Amino acid sequence: MIRLHHVAQTRSFRVLWMLEELGLDFDVVPHSFFDRSLRDPAYLALSPAGRVPALEIDGRTLCESGAILQYLAETRGTLTGTPEERPDWLEWLHYAETVGSHVANLTQHHIILRDPAMRSATVMRLEAKRLEKALEGIERRMAGDWLLPSGFSAADIAVSYGALIGQRFTALDRLPKVSAWLDRLNARPAFQRAAARDGAAQIYMQAFYPPPEETPHA
Incomplete structure (x- = not known):
């Protein structure tokens, strides 16, 4: 079981x-x-x-x-890429945590810290920009339809979670490869089955959480 x-x-x-x-x-x-x-x-x-x-x-x-x-x-013997791709596969699995760390910080400040006095507008703007840069790294290194040349793998699952949630904090307008990749992932039957079992939203209740605007100095 x-x-x-x-x-x-x-x-x-x-x-x-x-x-x-x-x-x-x-x-x-x-x-x-x-x-x-x-x-x-x-x-x-x-x-x-x-x-x-x-x-x-x-x-x-x-x-x-x-x-x-x-x-x-x-x-379970699948979704690992080819033996030659293993270094890249491992790199992407760990790159997922780079993306996820920025998403986690943004979630903390926008959602978990309910008292506005506890939030840092500077951190929210900085982390949104860092997330954008991390997603740009995916845009530059896309191997085609998927992260590895051989096709869909666990690396796509690992990294895309940060992009899927990350688009709630930074727009993907300038990242056409990432946007198209997410569309392909959303269309996968297994993704749709997982989404159906995910449960009711508990954390992200807005489609987008914009970073606070900078207050001009007097």
């Missing part, structure tokens, strides 16, 4: 999607960021940081989404 502990609109979506792409049977255990379920001792035994995902599989639990994608790809 494979069991995925999941919160809608989070990095655990990457694992949900990967499981669908692989055609595996699994259960989804829904959680919320806005109650105490992720701080329950039983859950902390699965995920020490109290975060999602946590994937119960093969008699153990994994809780880092990037590691889970790599484990699933390598143990």
Whole structure:
């Protein structure tokens, strides 16, 4: 039995999607960021940081989404690219965390910090610009329709989560390759199945969160 502990609109979506792409049977255990379920001792035994995902599989639990994608790809024998592409495949898996770190900071300031006094307009503008630069890196290095020349792989799943959420914080108008890539990903049957199982939105309730405008100095 494979069991995925999941919160809608989070990095655990990457694992949900990967499981669908692989055609595996699994259960989804829904959680919320806005109650105490992720701080329950039983859950902390699965995920020490109290975060999602946590994937119960093969008699153990994994809780880092990037590691889970790599484990699933390598143990289920697919979505790894060619042997010659392995360095690039690994590079993209880790580049996903570069993109994701900026998305996480923007989420923290725009959404999690509900008191405006706790937010930093400077950080919000800076992180939006850093996210844009990270997405430009994808635009420059696209190998065609997918990140690897051989075709769709777990790298596309890993990196695209940051782009999918990132477009809520920075416009993709100047990134036509990234925009077209996301359209292709959205059209995949496994993506659509995963989206249907993702659950109701809990975090991102707006289509776009613009960075605050700079206040001119007096």
